[in-house]
Amino acid sequence: MSSLLIRGGRLIDPSRDLDRIGDLLIENRKIAATGDVSEQADETFDATGLIVAPGLIDLHVSLRDPGDEEDETTFSGTAAALAGGFTSIACMPDTSPAIDSRAAAEFAILQAARAGNCHVYPLGAVTKELKGEELAEIGQLVEGGAVGFTDAKNPIHSAEIMRRALEYTRMFGRPIFSFPEVTELIRTGVMHEGFYSTLLGLRGMPAEAESIRVGRDLALAKMTEGRLHLMAISTTDSVHQIRRAKDAGVRATCSVTPHHLTLDDSTLRSFDSAYKVSPPLRSPDHIESLIHGLKDGTIDAISSDHQPYSIEKKRNELDEAPFGISGLETVIPICIKSLIEPGHLSWLQLIDKLSTSPARILGLSKGTLQPGLAADVTLIDPAAEWTIDPEKFYSRGRNTPFTGWTVRGQTHTVLVGGEIRYQNGRVRSLSATP
């Protein structure tokens, strides 16, 4: 029976609307008390100046394991998650083979246990081999630990399949994570369609390719009363449609990435593939709508949409380079820069988007500092200034557009199940004797 007292930090718990200076007592790997704690503990940790929040939860992360270990492994990806302040991540099924069977889901969980970093909750495939043709064995996947279902970045082309998936997952109470994109409108595209794609001669991906699919998915969610989560939305019209659907009682949620809040399509002028992401970086008017959607609650959550790639894949011509950003390790400072510093969100709101809401979407008893629950806790130093250097990433993916940015806010300490897994820039599992 060990205990740890985290003293004098700024406790932020959106589940209780709590934002105050106080203490957090952990006993027996669980949160025992919050507020003014008078008990003594085996160990005391002074958290003055730090934010003490429920562990952050990322809704969709690609771990590339098995299949593309040169890009990422479960070990490197979960270490990156810790460094980014995440105690839990939901992993995409776009591995090779895909997570479309119970065994594959169990393997993802096993790999995470071997790594000993953070919790990994698999998202199972909606369709076999992510082909969009036949439903995967969703019931088996649930038994294997899948918390939601998605075909990752392969949009589900058939409305019929999408309808059945939303209906079928209802009986398990699990959401369908949809990546909204009409493929035929974006084929061979590399960036947002607009002025800059015209200027640069780069093939465009119109905003409508996303919003048309958002409209269809929302209509099907309404029809089936299934649970829909729209991943990484990026357009004004998506925000408008989701807002209307939520008002009408549709069971839909959505998330946005930090980079879509920070960078616009003019960055492609550099022809640097670090800016090639899917959905593409949009124009400033879309960014404004996304921020508005976060403020009024239309957008529930923020996810890194972590897409790690090895240098040799990413450092290529724009047509050849894959889409994506290695995002886990820069979420906190980029959110501070684009949301906290301009005054768009309070810390309470930001932690809600990064922890409490994702837990609710995934159906996890997490995202809160309520006593009695496992102590997944993230301590953030909001004032720490540092320069982003991908060479120091734990992720194998060094593909970030934020290289060289001087930012504020850094993960200080991460506890998973009451155990310190990350502190002072070091992932504990790496220093453990093998």
Added chain:
Amino acid sequence: MGVLMTTETSIATKWNRKHILGLEELSAEEITLILDHATKFKQRTERGELKFDDLRGKVIANLFFEPSTRTRTSFGLAAKRLSADTVDFSPTGSSVSKGETFIDTAKNIEAMGVDQVVVRHSTPGAPHLLAKHLKAGVLNAGDGTHEHPTQALLDIMTIRERKGTIAGLTVTLVGDIRHSRVARSNIWGLTKLGARVIVCGPSTLIPREITRLGVEVSYDLDAVLPETDCVNLLRVQFERQRSAFFPSIREYAHLFGLNNERARKGKEGMLILAPGPINRGVELTTEVADGPHSVILDQVTNGLLVRMACLSLLNSYQERTGEGRA
């Protein structure tokens, strides 16, 4: 070294760039400098000088990752006229399929002691990527649907030769504006030198945002020809289109093909340019292509001179600054 005339020396010392990646980043003065330098080469060539010493001992690599006959030949000859040694690399299929990346391929060739790299590629920005990773000077010979600076320079040189100036002229670019690197480079070059530019073609092939580059848009060729001093008929880029942008070639030729009857609607002495390779009977009829106002073959001649000028200027920059070879 050959005997350089003083005017040429002064042209060369005014040039301050290591790479030519597009006309967007060049000033009107820099564009004029290239044209003047090319004109000097033309005058000397016409006096019977065929070989120049500018690039003796230098190595030019022609990297053509996309098929090309005309531009590759023109660059190859330009380098030879300047006494450079040349290395040609045009992968059949894709070297990427052998596992080597674009940058590695280029670095390998550079390691043979290359001073300048002429690159054509189907992806916009590929020359910019090389400029970032190589020590050699980089000359863009066409990057996807982005820019084709030497083509625009030769178009502008041809117009300037015939019309004396660019400022105040109305130039109409006809055809597939969306997929045309020639259009983009022409728009930058012509507007910087003070021309009025109209882009004309099927509405599916003219991006709406193009007006922000300072051009006017028309979908009616017959309506704009009476105001047009020079018409440039762009090739329909069937190979770059994601899907069908117009119903048939017949309909395209009907609406936008230049035949004699249409050509007569142009301003007195309207010049007819086409970057080629032309699809006879589509963008223009044979009678127009071979007619008195066509300057298509002048364009080809000037292409060689413009490329000589570019290679020579980039070389003068390297010699002056010592930047360049690995």
